[in-house]
Amino acid sequence: MSSSIIISQFCILHYNDKSTSTYRGVINYPTRIQTKDGLEKLECVKNNQEYEKGWKNYHIFYAFSPMVRPIPTGLKLINAIKTSPSTQTIEYSYDPFDIQKNSVSFMTWSQPVPATVPLYLHITPNGDSYPSFNATPPGESKQGWKYNKLSPLYVLVNYDTHISNIDANGFLLPKWKKDIYGYPIFRFKSSDNRCIPDKNGTTIEKCFLKTDEDILNQNPNYGPTSLLTRLQIGIQSKKSNKFFKNINPYIITIVVTLFILSLITCVIILSN
Numbered sequence: 001m002s003s004s005i006i007i008s009q010f011c012i013l014h015y016n017d018k019s020t021s022t023y024r025g026v027i028n029y030p031t032r033i034q035t036k037d038g039l040e041k042l043e044c045v046k047n048n049q050e051y052e053k054g055w056k057n058y059h060i061f062y063a064f065s066p067m068v069r070p071i072p073t074g075l076k077l078i079n080a081i082k083t084s085p086s087t088q089t090i091e092y093s094y095d096p097f098d099i100q101k102n103s104v105s106f107m108t109w110s111q112p113v114p115a116t117v118p119l120y121l122h123i124t125p126n127g128d129s130y131p132s133f134n135a136t137p138p139g140e141s142k143q144g145w146k147y148n149k150l151s152p153l154y155v156l157v158n159y160d161t162h163i164s165n166i167d168a169n170g171f172l173l174p175k176w177k178k179d180i181y182g183y184p185i186f187r188f189k190s191s192d193n194r195c196i197p198d199k200n201g202t203t204i205e206k207c208f209l210k211t212d213e214d215i216l217n218q219n220p221n222y223g224p225t226s227l228l229t230r231l232q233i234g235i236q237s238k239k240s241n242k243f244f245k246n247i248n249p250y251i252i253t254i255v256v257t258l259f260i261l262s263l264i265t266c267v268i269i270l271s272n
Contacts, residue, residue, distance in 0.1 A: 008042060008063065010062070024128050027090075060161065062155065063156065066099050074109060074194035077099075078105065078108060080131075081103040090129050115199075117164065124145065125145060133162070175199075176199070189201035
């Protein structure tokens, strides 16, 4: 059993120098490494050529590949723009094809969905980004710190290695099954045409396909009522109301009376 190629881990590194009150952060892609058995896997490792002494691996989160198109409902394309070695700014990409060369891009939620945790996007007094799972910035002085307007984002994590076992809604994080490398195998269910993490759900690939299969809402047991369907129902309802409004009330009374008399006649005949 293996993890999805649509979901990947992303690496957060921190540089914390309390003596000079210098704090930096960066979001990086994982590094592809070869295992002893000749296979390849993705892992968060620090590149010593780029990150000098003082940089440390902070934590890992999981998000969706920025290459998935169309962008699934509920997800946002995020660009973490780097000015080596740190992340300078983190912003939405309003153009779904705007994956910048100097950025680490991924897709995730901007709202708290089940089984996700908040990733806070701090901005240091020097203007650098400092992504963290802690809502409070580091250091004794909080003067000059602020939040990125996108903060927080909501991401997937590994229950076994995360700093907390509580999700964004105050519930216990699910203990996902693991692949051969020990990485979580996330599962999803469809909710309002979105794919929401769920321990008893299906693969993300199947979930993405399902959310695109009923855009006209022809299956009443699946997903929300689409805008197109609501408009059609509204038009039909107005036509029906208009039809009955145009009928003379005396005619309606006569029809109802005849219907009742016919029922009484049927009952008399059957009783004899």
